[in-house]
Amino acid sequence: MTWVFVRDLEFQSAQAQLGRNVITVTAQVRHEECFNPLPRIARPATCPRPGLDTPSDFLDRLTGLIAPTLSGNRLLLLRADHVVVYDSQDSLLGHQISIAAGVPSRASLEGHSYFVAAQQIPPGQDPLHASYVVLAQPQTFAASAAAGELASRLLEAGGAALVVAMLLVLLISQSLTRPLTQLASAAEDIAAGNYSRRVSIKGQDEIGMLGSAFNRMGEAVERARKVQRDFLANVSHELKTPLTSLIGFSQALVDGSLLNENERTRAATIVHEESERVLRMAQELLDLARVEAGSISLHITAVDLGGQLQQELEIVRPRARARELSLNLNVPDDIPPVAADQERLHQILDNLLDNAVKYAPVGSTINAAARMSGGSVETVVSNPAGVHRPDPDRMFDRFYRADPSRSAAAGGVGLGLSISRELAAAMKGRLWADFDDSGNLRMHLMLPAARDARVEPDSAAAAVA
Numbered sequence: 001m002t003w004v005f006v007r008d009l010e011f012q013s014a015q016a017q018l019g020r021n022v023i024t025v026t027a028q029v030r031h032e033e034c035f036n037p038l039p040r041i042a043r044p045a046t047c048p049r050p051g052l053d054t055p056s057d058f059l060d061r062l063t064g065l066i067a068p069t070l071s072g073n074r075l076l077l078l079r080a081d082h083v084v085v086y087d088s089q090d091s092l093l094g095h096q097i098s099i100a101a102g103v104p105s106r107a108s109l110e111g112h113s114y115f116v117a118a119q120q121i122p123p124g125q126d127p128l129h130a131s132y133v134v135l136a137q138p139q140t141f142a143a144s145a146a147a148g149e150l151a152s153r154l155l156e157a158g159g160a161a162l163v164v165a166m167l168l169v170l171l172i173s174q175s176l177t178r179p180l181t182q183l184a185s186a187a188e189d190i191a192a193g194n195y196s197r198r199v200s201i202k203g204q205d206e207i208g209m210l211g212s213a214f215n216r217m218g219e220a221v222e223r224a225r226k227v228q229r230d231f232l233a234n235v236s237h238e239l240k241t242p243l244t245s246l247i248g249f250s251q252a253l254v255d256g257s258l259l260n261e262n263e264r265t266r267a268a269t270i271v272h273e274e275s276e277r278v279l280r281m282a283q284e285l286l287d288l289a290r291v292e293a294g295s296i297s298l299h300i301t302a303v304d305l306g307g308q309l310q311q312e313l314e315i316v317r318p319r320a321r322a323r324e325l326s327l328n329l330n331v332p333d334d335i336p337p338v339a340a341d342q343e344r345l346h347q348i349l350d351n352l353l354d355n356a357v358k359y360a361p362v363g364s365t366i367n368a369a370a371r372m373s374g375g376s377v378e379t380v381v382s383n384p385a386g387v388h389r390p391d392p393d394r395m396f397d398r399f400y401r402a403d404p405s406r407s408a409a410a411g412g413v414g415l416g417l418s419i420s421r422e423l424a425a426a427m428k429g430r431l432w433a434d435f436d437d438s439g440n441l442r443m444h445l446m447l448p449a450a451r452d453a454r455v456e457p458d459s460a461a462a463a464v465a
Contacts, residue, residue, distance in 0.1 A: 018073070018137050026119040029066065055128055058127050070088060072137070073136060074136040075087075075136075076132075078134060079128075079129055082097055082099065086130065099118045101132055104116070113139040114139060116135070121133055176207070179201045179207050182199050186218070195225050196222060199215060234398065246274050246278075249271050284415040284419060298341040299341050301341070302337035302339060303340045305335060306370065309368050312353050313327050316350075324363045325363070328366070336449045337449070338377050345447075351420045352445070355417070355443075356382075360384055361384050361386045366382070368380070375448065375449055377449050378444060380443070383440060385435070389439075396418055396433075417431075429446050429448065430445075
């Protein structure tokens with residue numbers, strides 16, 4: 001499009017210039033006419049006496065004086081009937097061409113395109129009896145000039161564009177490489193153990209989104225590493241006490257430092273209890289690892305939630321009676337069965353009720369209820385919180401205790417709720433905690449309702465994936 005535009009402008013300029021040049025050439029032709037009666041036009045010195053000028057003499061004067069000044073243009077003289085009587089290139093003599101005087105136009109001469117401009121002169125003033133002076137320029141001259149001009153302009157524009165492009169490339173490359181370099185450096189720091197490293201890349205573009213995602217990843221990694229460190233520290237702390245007891249009392253049994261049968265019996269009892277405690281902790285850790293790894297299998301069936309809750313209350317009732325606790329159960333008759341693994345559901349409910357019996361104030365009441373919630377069944381176990389009010393957001397953290405001074409032997413190692421939450425999620429349910437308006441701690445277990453009372457074939461032997 002640029003080429004066509006520049007070419008058209010060059011063509012218009014060539015036609016206008018040709019229209020001006022033909023006036024000058026016409027004056028030169030008139031000057032060479034020996035029969036010109038106009039007194040203001042001086043006759044050439046080579047003119048013979050009037051009446052003796054011949055066509056060859058006139059042609060010689062035109063060729064010798066005018067033709068060298070044409071600068072590549074073509075000079076034609078036409079009679080009144082448009083027959084060519086003179087051609088500076090001698091190839092159109094005797095041919096008839098149609099050209100309008102006074103208006104620059106285009107014409108085809110010998111199969112080539114020309115710009116032409118014509119001026120009319122009085123006929124009979126020269127031996128050729130010419131009536132028109134025609135100046136023609138090959139269209140290829142104007143096209144070549146346009147191409148040369150366009151090439152120079154394109155070179156100039158290309159040079160300027162190249163400089164601008166290099167500056168833009170430099171700026172864009174810096175804007176891209178700087179954040180990427182920062183991301184690479186931050187990634188190396190995190191790989192080296194500096195989990196608090198963050199990047200300051202912001203924005204709504206892809207690089208900004210990448211920076212935000214990297215910071216979120218760093219926070220998640222730092223949080224996971226902290227959980228891992230806390231987990232190892234807690235496991236070490238929880239194992240230290242029973243192992244110390246095991247080593248001490250077993251050594252006493254071995255070296256015979258216990259003098260009587262009562263002391264030996266007491267030592268053996270402590271060794272047995274601490275061994276069971278370590279075994280229980282190992283089993284809980286193994287269960288938690290298996291649930292989180294998705295390697296535990298679930299046998300999903302339709303479980304009667306009301307009957308299961310009644311059974312769980314009977315299990316904890318002796319312990320509740322020892323602490324003077326009251327147990328209440330409220331399950332509507334129309335509560336449908338839940339889709340759950342019965343053994344794992346027993347593990348969850350036993351853990352919830354066991355915690356309530358352990359931590360509820362002496363003489364208080366523990367309530368267990370069930371209700372429909374959309375297409376699921378919600379079980380709620382509530383009890384007064386007591387002096388040490390737990391944090392409902394942290395209760396499911398590993399080894400969490402509301403009362404840090406409470407021993408593991410009395411209150412467990414703090415893995416039960418973590419395991420219960422993972423088991424609930426594996427059964428497509430949810431477990432969470434909150435407080436009601438009276439300050440009672442409520443544990444909520446949400447499980448999907450079973451479609452019917454039979455085992456569901458599609459999930460009868462479902463595995464956690």
